[in-house]
Amino acid sequence: MYKLIIADDEARIRRGLRNSMNWNELNIEIIGEAEDGEIALNLAKEKMPNIMLVDICMPFVNGLDLIKQLKDITENCIIIIITGFDEFEYIHEALKLKVFDYILKPVNRDNLKETILKAVNELNKIEEKKNYLEWANRHLDDNLSALKASFLSKWLNGNLQHEDVVKELSFFNIKLGKNIGMIAIKVIERLNLDVYSNGWDKELINFAIINIAGDLLGDPESIVSFVDEDNNIIIITNIENIEEWLKIGSEIGDKVNSYIHYTVSIEQKKILNDILGVKNAYKDIIHDISKKRNYKPVVNLAVKYIDRNYFLNHLSLDSVSENLNLSPSYLSKLLKQETGLSFIDYLTSVRIKRAIDIMSDPTVKIYQIAELVGYNNQHYFCKAFKKITGFSPKEYRGGNNN
Template sequence: MWNVIIADDEPLIREGIRESVDWEALGMRVAAEAEDGEEALEKALACRADIALVDLNMPIMDGITLIGELRNQLPSCRIVIVTGHDEFAYAQQAIRHGVDEYLLKPANPKELTSVLTRIGEQLEKAREQEKHLEMASRQIRKNIPLLRERFCNEWIGESLTRQEVLEQLRFLELPDRAPSLFGIVRWPEAEGSAAAVVVRPERERQLMLFAIENIMDELLSPWPHARFRDPHGFLCAIVWDAADADPFGAIERAVSRYLKLFVVTHAEPVIGGVETVPAVYRKARGIIYRETAISPVVRRARMYMRDHHHDPDLSLESTARAVGVSPVYLSRLFRQELGTTFVSLLTQIRISRATRLLLTTNMSIAEIAEAVGYESQHYFSTAFKKAVGVSPIRYRKGDAVDDEGG
C-alpha cells in the first residue's frame, strides 16, 4: 500500500478528501493527516509518505515551504496541491518545486481519483524499475571479480585510453588514480615448466592456484586491490596505497608455509599515472622470468635481507645463519646467480626502498636513513648519491625521476 498524507488546516476539507476516494481500490491508505505545514512534515517523514496532498494556505509553515522541505528530505514523495489559490504566481512556484498535480478546491472526487490513479501507476512503474535496477546491480556485484579480471587484462594490454581506465576503475569500485604496486606471483608447477618438481593433475593444480589466490586476497585485504590472472597464467595484483608495505614477500612466505609450494613473487612500484601500469607490468613480468632460475637458498636469503634491511647490524654472517648455510657458500651463490656481492645487494635493497619512501612519503631524510638501516644521515646520503647520481633531496625534488623512469 502507498502511504498518503493529507495536509490542510480545514478539518472538513481533510474529511472530504478522505471520504471521497476509495483508497483501498487504489492500493493506497491515508497514513496521516495534518493541519499545518510543520506537523505535516513531521508526519510525512515518520510514515515515509509516498503521496502528499497539500494545501498552500496553512499556518506555521505554508504549503510552498512544506513542498520545498519534502523535496529535500523525502525526494521520492509525489506531491499534489489541493488549494483555493487560483493564481499564476503560486502555480509557477509549484512547477519549480516539481509538483505532480495542481487541483483547485473543491476537489472533484472523480478528478482527484483520476490523478491519484495516474500517480499510483507511476509509483508502481518506478518501483518495478527500481527492482530491475537492484537486480542488475546485484548481478554486477556478483560478477565484479570477472569484470575486474577482464578490465585488468585490457589495462595491461594497453587496450584502453587513460579516460577509459579511470571510468572503469570508478565503475568497478576501485580507486580512480594510479596504484602504488604491481605484483606478480608465479607458481612454476602450474605451467608445467622445467622448474616444476612435481607433475600434478589439472584439478589439483587448479585447487592449489585457488588456494594461492585466497592467500593473496587475505594478505592484500588491508589495501584496495584487483587480483587477476594474466594471459601467461601468472597471478597478478594491482594494489593501491601500499607504498610502505611488502605484501608480496608475505604472500611468498605464507604459500611456502601453509601450502608447501615454491612460488616466485615480485612487486614493482608504480611511479607515474595509470598510463604507466602496462610498462610496469612488463618490467615485473621480465623480472619474474629471471627470478624463477634463482635457487631457493638465494631467494630465502634475499627475502631475509628485504625483511631485515632496516637493521644496521644485518650482515652476510647473520643472513647465512638465517637460511642455514655458511657465509662462504652464500657469498659464492650470490656471485654465481645474481652476479653481485652481499654488500652490493644490501645497498641496492636499501636504496630502492629509500627511493620509494622519498617519492611517496613526507618522512625526513634522517627518518628515511634510519628506516632503511643506515646509522647516520651522512652515510646514507653518500651511499644514495653514489648509487643514484644525485642527493636524496634532489631526488625528492624530481631531478632523477625521468632517468629512473627510463
C-alpha cells in the same frame, strides 16, 4: 497498494475527497487525514505516504512550508496541491517546489481521477525503475569480480586509454593518488611441494594471501588486487612512506609463512608516472618474479634472504651461506649459475633498485639513501649507483629518470 494522505483544514473537503471514488480500484489506500499542516507533517513522518493531497492554505504549517519539509522526509512522495482561485498566486511558488500537479476547488471528480491516475502511472514508473536497479545491482554484484578482473587485466597490459582507466577506477571506488607502488606475490611451488595437498586450492591460497597483504597495507579503498593468468598476485596501492612501504614485502612474506605455511616470492616496484606507468611496472615486475620461479630451491632461499636483508651493511656471502648452512663457495657457484650474477653483483642490483625507489621522495638526502640500502660510505654508494644506472644519484634524481 500505494498510500495516500489527505491534508485539508475543511472536514467536508476531506470527506468529499475520501468519498469521491473507489480508491481500492486504483490500488490506493487512504492511510490518514490531517486538518492542519503540523498534523500532516507528523503523519507523513510516521506513515511515509506515496501520494499527498495538500491544501495550500492551512493553519500552523501552511501548504508551501509543508511541501518544503516533506521533500526532506519522503523523496519519492507525489504531492498534489488543492487550491482555490483566490489562492492561485501560490501555484507558481508551489510549482517551483516541484509539486506533481494541482487541482482547483471546488474539486471536480473527473479532474481528480485524471490527476490521480497520472500519479499512479508515475509511481509505477518509479517502482519499475527501483525494481530494475535492484535487479541490475544483484547481477552487478554477481559479476563485479569478473568485471573488475577484466578491467585490471586490460589496464595492466596497457589496453586502456588513460581516461578509461580513471573512469573504471572511479566506478570500482578505487582511490589511487600520484604516489603508488606495485607488489607481485608468487607461491614458490618448488619450496612448497605439497602446495595443494592440504586441500587448499589456488583460489583459496590467493584469497588468503590477498587478505594478509590487505591487512598490512591498510585502507581497502586504495588497494587494487588482481590474480593474473600466470597465478601472480598483483597489488597496486598508495605509498605514504616509501621506506615503510619497502618493508611491507618482507612482512607479507613472514605473515603468509606464519599463517598459512607457504613460502612466497615477492617483488616490489615504485610506479613512475602514477597510473600511466602501470603497464611498464607490471612488465618489469613480472619479468623479475618469473626469473625467480625457475631458480633451484636453495637459490630461491638465498635471494629471498638477500632481498629482505639488503639494507644491512654487514651482509656478506659468508653471512648468507651460514644462514642456509651452505659453504660460501657452493652458494656463490649456485648464485652465478642461476642468476647470472655474483653474490656482490646481485646484492648491488637489489640495493640500487631500492635506492631508486627511495629516491622518488625528494626529502630523503643522498647520504640517507645510501645508509637505507646498506652503504655506510656515500662515495662507494655513488660509484655502485653509476655502475648500474650510468648516472650518479644526483644526475638520476635531477634528470628524466626519476
